[in-house]
């Protein structure tokens with residue numbers, strides 16, 4: 347029955363696969379941080395989505411799943427509790443906000459004239475492109491806009507091996523770029539990484555949980571300077587330190603126009 351419906355949809359709605367992806371991305375964008383709001387407005391063709399008859403919930407990759415170990419869950423529970431604060435009047439918003447995380451940022455960001463339609467439709471966010479829970483980057487970001495900082499609980503999966511039994515330096519750099527970039531984008535709108543400076547202090551065991559603490563250092567015109575420390579969950583061990591420079595860009599830069 348369901349298959350027949352899908353076949354009918356395929357027949358009557360051309361490019362249904364692309365539309366399906368659009369529906370997923372559209373919902374994701376609507377719930378994404380302010381970072382992408384201006385992009386949302388600028389993106390071409392989003393009005394097409396009102397034609398889509400079904401509601402589709404995108405997967406929020408930053409929700410707890412069965413691959414998370416107790417330590418990962420503990421950090422999540424700690425910051426999640428700070429998102430809702432209980433007062434005498436009842437519950438109110440706390441200083442922290444958990445950011446949802448989807449596997450596509452902007453459906454219509456073509457990245458220039460060179461990308462084929464196939465690449466555009468298949469493109470996925472690097473850190474969220476594996477369906478198997480726990481295999482690569484399991485992470486969740488909590489943002490504190492008031493204090494201009496965020497924390498990220500990161501559980502490094504078995505496919506991220508570099509030195510035997512430890513996390514690849516490139517995977518650590520990816521997480522640092524992601525977390526510092528998320529903070530810069532949240533505070534300043536569309537940005538691109540101009541410089542990442544990383545000091546690896548102690549290796550991160552594969553499968554372990556670490557916390558990335560990122561904070562705004564300063565802004566100078568369109569330059570946004572951000573710091574990042576990667577530590578054990580109790581902060582007793584320093585694994586990595588980094589500084590990052592982001593540049594505010596207009597949407598044309600991201601869209602390759």
Ligand SMILES: CCCCCCCCCCCC(=O)SCCNC(=O)CCNC(=O)[C@H](O)C(C)(C)COP(=O)(O)OP(=O)(O)OC[C@H]1O[C@@H](n2cnc3c(N)ncnc32)[C@H](O)[C@@H]1OP(=O)(O)O
Pocket residue numbers: 378382448450451523524525527528531537538539540541567568569591593594595
């Ligand atoms: C929902 C899903 C969410 C998902 C959320 C996930 C978030 C992930 C975020 C990941 C972000 C990325 O990885 S982005 C991908 C990696 N990055 C890139 O590919 C960027 C490639 N580079 C560029 O496109 C460009 O060079 C830019 C945009 C960075 C800068 O170009 P521009 O805009 O023309 O800037 P420009 O005028 O040259 O310079 C402006 C000022 O910055 C300084 N400046 C520029 N570059 C540098 C530099 N490398 N190091 C030092 N300083 C620099 C200049 O000296 C100048 O200073 P002064 O004279 O004003 O003092």
